[in-house]
Amino acid sequence: MDKEKLDKEFEKLWSETPLSHSDSEKKASWKQFQSKTFGAKKPKFKIWRYAAAAAVIIFLGIGMGLYFNRGPLEDEIYLASNVIKNTTSKVKIVVLPDSSRVELSPNSKIVYANNFESNRKIIIEGEAYFKVKKDKIHPFQVFCNETTTTVLGTCFTVQGNVHKGVTVALYEGSVQMNVKDQDQKWILKPGEEFIYGNNIAKVTEFQRFMDFENEKLSAVTYYIMENYGYKMTIPEEFDNQRITIRINKKENLKTIVQLISEMYNLNFEINEDLKQITFR
Structure with a gap:
């Protein structure tokens, strides 16, 4: 199949998703994608260039129109990205x-750009x-x-x-x-x-700490087993x-273990294979 026919096939597939966009939006988006993906390159890269473009189209098709629906601060870099499921x-x-x-939960995935260190943007599902x-x-x-969450350095869940x-x-x-x-x-x-749904956004408080007040040490043991999976x-x-x-x-689990060891003057050993913590 020559380049002209291949272009037409990609353009047809591109125009099919998502259906919610107007023809003019699809056409403009296609021209932008085509100019970046099928621009003039050295002949020796020709076959691989088209193969990569095909993979991008397939990804967009199964990714719920990711390119069209990205947030206002996202850009075309996501056309060449890493996906971790x-x-x-x-x-x-x-x-x-x-x-x-x-820490990626089950049935979840993230997508990030190839040049992530200079373009720290991530898409998450789950x-x-x-x-x-x-x-x-x-x-x-x-x-x-x-939604877009912007940070400099912090810990949070999405x-x-x-x-x-x-x-x-x-x-x-x-x-x-x-x-x-x-x-x-x-x-x-x-x-x-921050909670967002049905076009309504609100900010509420939540309990980010687990408090143990004059409880048996075994209560902490149970908590670690339930939340970290270590005996x-x-x-x-x-x-x-x-x-x-x-x-x-x-x-971090090790931080908790070190704190307990200092409080009771105990040594400890963590067996990662057995998921076990032993104090002596």
Whole structure:
């Protein structure tokens, strides 16, 4: 198939999704995509160039019109991007190119640009917890449905659903929330969550800490098992030991373990294979 026929086939496929856009919008978007993807290149790259373009079209077709529906701050870089899916039943840890950390929940996925370190923009479907590396020059942005979360360095969760809207809960730092086609901005503080759905946005408070007040140490053991999946073993003489502690619900497990070891002057060992913590 020659280039002219291939162009026509791509243009036809491009015009089919999404149906909600006008013909003029589709035509303008196609010309922009065509000029960037099928521009003049050296002949030796010709075959691979078309193969890559075909993959982009297929991705857009199954991605609910991602190119057309992206937020106002997103750009064409998403046509060449990385997609990470979590098809397991457990949280998947993803370390991004800038060293930011993502805890991707089951049945969720993220999409980010190839040049992520200088263009820190992510699209998410589902739910994830972000621990963002600070970079004042390159703001970190998360796009979910019609919302944009902009941060410099912080910890927060984003949960999005096509039918239920978006919830952003802030654990540390500060984030700015924007909604597509709305001028208002919302600045969240730790302990606040932004809820958006049915064109309505609101900010409420949530409990970001787990408090233990004069409770048995075994209560913390149970909490760690339920929330981190690690079995914690302590010496028998500490079974009835009482503890008062406040734990950030998204705190790193090792930080909690180190704190307990210092409080009771215990050594500990973490077995990652067995998912077990042993205090001695």
